[in-house]
Amino acid sequence: xxxxxxxxxxxxxxxxxxxxxxxxxxxxxxxxxxxxxxxxxxxxxxxxxxxxxxxxxxxxxxxxxxxxxx
Amino acid sequence: xxxxxxxxxxxxxxxxxxxxxxxxxxxxxxxxxxxxxxxxxxxxxxxxxxxxxxxxxxxxxxxxxxxxxxxxxxxxxxxxxxxxxxxxxxxxxxxxxxxxxxxxxxxxxxxxxxxxxxxxxxxxxxxxxxxxxxxxxxxxxxxxxxxxxxxxxxxxxxxxxxxxxxxxxxxxxxxxxxxxxxxxxxxxxxxxxxxxxxxxxxxxxxxxxxxxxxxxxxxxxxxxxxxxxxxxxxxxxxxxxxxxxxxxxxxxxxxxxxxxxxxxxxxxxxxxxxxxxxxxxxxxxxxxxxxxxxxxxxxxxxxxxxxxxxxxxxxxxxxxxxxxxxxxxxxxxxxxxxxxxxxxxxxxxxxxxxxxxxxxxxxxxxxxxxxxxxxxxxxxxxxxxxxxxxxxxxxxxxxxxxxxxxxxxxxxxxxxxxxxxxxxxxxxxxxxxxxxxxxxxxxxxxxxxxxxxxxxxxxxxxxxxxxxxxxxxxxxxxxxxxxxxxxxxxxxxxxxxxxxxxxxxxxxxxxxxxxxxxxxxxxxxxxxxxxxxxxxxxxxxxxxxxxxxxxxxxxxxxxxxxxxxxxxxxxxxxxxxxxxxxxxxxxxxxxxxxxxxxxxxxxxxxxxxxxxxxxxxxxxxxxxxxxxxxxxxxxxxxxxxxxxxxxxxxxxxxxxxxxxxxxxxxxxxxxxxxxxxxx
Numbered sequence: 053x054x055x056x057x058x059x060x061x062x063x064x065x066x067x068x069x070x071x072x073x074x075x076x077x078x079x080x081x082x083x084x085x086x087x088x089x090x091x092x093x094x095x096x097x098x099x100x101x102x103x104x105x106x107x108x109x110x111x112x113x114x115x116x117x118x119x120x121x122x
Numbered sequence: 123x124x125x126x127x128x129x130x131x132x133x134x135x136x137x138x139x140x141x142x143x144x145x146x147x148x149x150x151x152x153x154x155x156x157x158x159x160x161x162x163x164x165x166x167x168x169x170x171x172x173x174x175x176x177x178x179x180x181x182x183x184x185x186x187x188x189x190x191x192x193x194x195x196x197x198x199x200x201x202x203x204x205x206x207x208x209x210x211x212x213x214x215x216x217x218x219x220x221x222x223x224x225x226x227x228x229x230x231x232x233x234x235x236x237x238x239x240x241x242x243x244x245x246x247x248x249x250x251x252x253x254x255x256x257x258x259x260x261x262x263x264x265x266x267x268x269x270x271x272x273x274x275x276x277x278x279x280x281x282x283x284x285x286x287x288x289x290x291x292x293x294x295x296x297x298x299x300x301x302x303x304x305x306x307x308x309x310x311x312x313x314x315x316x317x318x319x320x321x322x323x324x325x326x327x328x329x330x331x332x333x334x335x336x337x338x339x340x341x342x343x344x345x346x347x348x349x350x351x352x353x354x355x356x357x358x359x360x361x362x363x364x365x366x367x368x369x370x371x372x373x374x375x376x377x378x379x380x381x382x383x384x385x386x387x388x389x390x391x392x393x394x395x396x397x398x399x400x401x402x403x404x405x406x407x408x409x410x411x412x413x414x415x416x417x418x419x420x421x422x423x424x425x426x427x428x429x430x431x432x433x434x435x436x437x438x439x440x441x442x443x444x445x446x447x448x449x450x451x452x453x454x455x456x457x458x459x460x461x462x463x464x465x466x467x468x469x470x471x472x473x474x475x476x477x478x479x480x481x482x483x484x485x486x487x488x489x490x491x492x493x494x495x496x497x498x499x500x501x502x503x504x505x506x507x508x509x510x511x512x513x514x515x516x517x518x519x520x521x522x523x524x525x526x527x528x529x530x531x532x533x534x535x536x537x538x539x540x541x542x543x544x545x546x547x548x549x550x551x552x553x554x555x556x557x558x559x560x561x562x563x564x565x566x567x568x569x570x571x572x573x574x575x576x577x578x579x580x581x582x583x584x585x586x587x588x589x590x591x592x593x594x595x596x597x598x599x600x601x602x603x604x605x606x607x608x609x610x611x612x613x614x615x616x617x618x619x620x621x622x623x624x625x626x627x628x629x630x631x632x633x634x635x636x637x638x639x640x641x642x643x644x645x646x647x648x649x650x651x652x653x654x655x656x657x658x659x660x661x662x663x664x665x666x667x668x669x670x671x672x673x674x675x676x677x678x679x680x681x682x683x684x685x686x687x688x689x690x691x692x693x694x695x696x697x698x699x700x701x702x703x704x705x706x707x708x709x710x711x712x713x714x715x716x717x718x719x720x721x722x723x724x725x726x727x728x729x730x731x732x733x734x735x736x737x738x739x740x741x742x743x744x745x746x747x748x749x750x751x752x753x754x755x756x757x758x759x760x761x762x763x764x765x766x767x768x769x770x771x772x773x774x775x776x777x778x779x780x781x782x783x784x785x786x787x788x789x790x791x792x793x794x795x796x797x798x799x800x801x
Contacts, residue, residue: 079563095341115560
């Protein structure tokens with residue numbers, strides 16, 4: 053499933069990331085978001101998600117959340 | 123020797139750089155404040171020895187592979203210019219991410235010193251990092267540092283270690299396998315291994331009391347500030363307060379004086395007036411023309427501009443507080459869905475908000491936007507946000523024609539936002555942009571109590587540059603305007619009953635014709651609008667010189683010295699509709715030359731640049747025309763002159779025609795390209 057279906061507060065392991073944009077993929081990688089790395093959804097909003105990757109918080113939109121499979 | 127400062131965005135590089143060099147580079151609590159490399163000289167008190175230490179503050183990067191423009195500046199600089207030592211600023215609250223970049227830096231063959239910055243936050247959260255072990259594992263010196271505005275710790279040690287390391291060799295603790303990776307997959311696998319290595323280090327050296335994945339107080343604040351219903355109203359209230367406090371309350375009190383406990387405390391404007399009278403008094407025996415040039419031309423024009431200084435400074439202060447506390451990133455999140463609808467993203471919000479202070483840094487903040495189209499559109503639209511220099515114009519017209527300042531000011535900002543949204547839509551249509559997927563991701567830094575000291579410094583710095591501008595460019599412009607207004611082409615003093623023979627009148631006259639459809643029939647107004655392109659404060663200065671009024675600020679308490687507001691209004695000879703139209707014309711036509719230059723350097727495309735200027739001219743004129751015509755039809759339809767109204771309408775139709783033509787052309791091209799790709 054993708055990140056949009058994740059339960060708030062539960063830790064998941066990223067299975068695969070495919071944004072169709074290799075630069076975006078490598079950017080996410082440098083933040084520590086890559087297959088095999090843990091990720092957690094902190095808050096869900098209508099238009100996006102707050103996620104915890106490593107020890108930082110990011111806000112991502114639905115498009116990006118769909119591209120992250122867990 | 124040269125020392126480079128490298129690290130992740132928002133790790134505190136610029137704060138440390140400022141502390142070490144005594145510079146005053148812009149800092150803010152969001153990722154990507156520094157977009158250009160900056161150089162400075164490290165102060166002697168941080169090290170011993172005679173050598174001069176040059177420091178280079180590089181834009182933040184998460185890794186060596188360039189992703190955004192700022193990241194490529196970092197990697198290019200380090201790879202090509204080979205500094206003697208690199209100080210790697212590591213955000214101690216997130217070493218799991220930061221050390222990835224550190225291991226890449228360590229491979230370059232340049233000695234590295236690691237500064238574990240923000241260590242005070244770790245102490246608060248009871249996160250411990252074993253620096254001795256970390257130093258051993260990385261093979262480079264590691265120091266804990268604090269470089270917030272209130273406290274400086276560990277900087278001497280870091281600089282000392284950097285000096286000692288010059289010319290020494292360090293062994294990289296981790297090296298990628300030999301040679302460049304064969305393909306993308308191999309590169310990915312190599313990077314993954316690197317992360318595994320980093321994770322193994324973190325496991326050994328870091329102990330956390332609180333897991334960072336749990337909901338904390340910052341998440342709870344986020345839940346409110348980015349709430350789907352409350353987020354936008356909260357932002358509106360915050361911005362309204364910024365303008366209310368700066369323009370109606372605190373700023374206005376300092377400008378105009380205030381009554382506390384029955385005692386009148388004079389404001390800046392009163393003091394300037396007293397000064398002007400004193401100068402006029404002491405020059406009573408001097409040559410009439412020179413005395414008038416000094417009092418009316420120079421002091422009059424400059425003081426009209428300086429009178430608004432408190433309003434501008436209070437606004438800069440408040441915006442600095444907002445930038446420092448971490449709210450900006452949240453505003454991006456809140457407004458992202460709205461901006462997506464018009465083809466921009468939440469990333470465009472920061473340029474627009476920064477633009478309320480000054481359009482130049484606003485336009486420069488566009489550099490963090492990845493997509494070329496989005497970045498150019500944002501740079502084109504950011505100047506529509508009324509900036510600090512436009513505040514005096516708003517204040518003048520709101521005071522003179524509308525009695526009370528605040529609704530006019532607030533309205534101008536809302537019109538600015540509306541134009542930005544509609545403009546973005548228009549740019550989309552013109553460029554034939556098809557809804558390509560664009561991703562939005564922004565780091566949410568932790569909130570912090572904004573530093574008053576930093577806000578005061580930022581306020582004084584911006585205020586000072588405002589004063590310098592008033593004392594140089596604006597002073598010169600006012601003097602020139604005064605001379606041009608006083609002489610005819612034959613270099614004779616203008617006769618009192620024939621002001622239209624002055625140089626200024628004949629030069630500005632043809633431009634004034636263009637302003638007739640927006641209800642302005644005075645060459646003085648045209649001259650003011652033109653000098654506004656040099657600096658927007660000039661509009662106020664020029665009007666003050668031309669009409670011989672220097673005290674232009676008004677509130678109900680002071681009533682601009684006994685009903686002077688109506689006097690200003692009478693001198694300008696404008697109807698309310700025309701005044702509002704002229705105000706908007708000045709706000710929404712192209713910005714000052716400095717901002718136009720910034721637009722040019724961010725867009726990097728002549729086509730986009732001229733398109734942007736054209737759009738700004740068209741929008742400013744159209745808005746002013748619409749406000750005047752509709753306003754007059756509502757208030758006093760009989761006074762609307764038919765011919766100018768028709769000509770103005772024709773001009774607006776002309777703009778629309780050109781825009782549609784360009785749009786059709788571009789869309790056709792986009793379709794053809796699409797068809798070509800399909801083949």
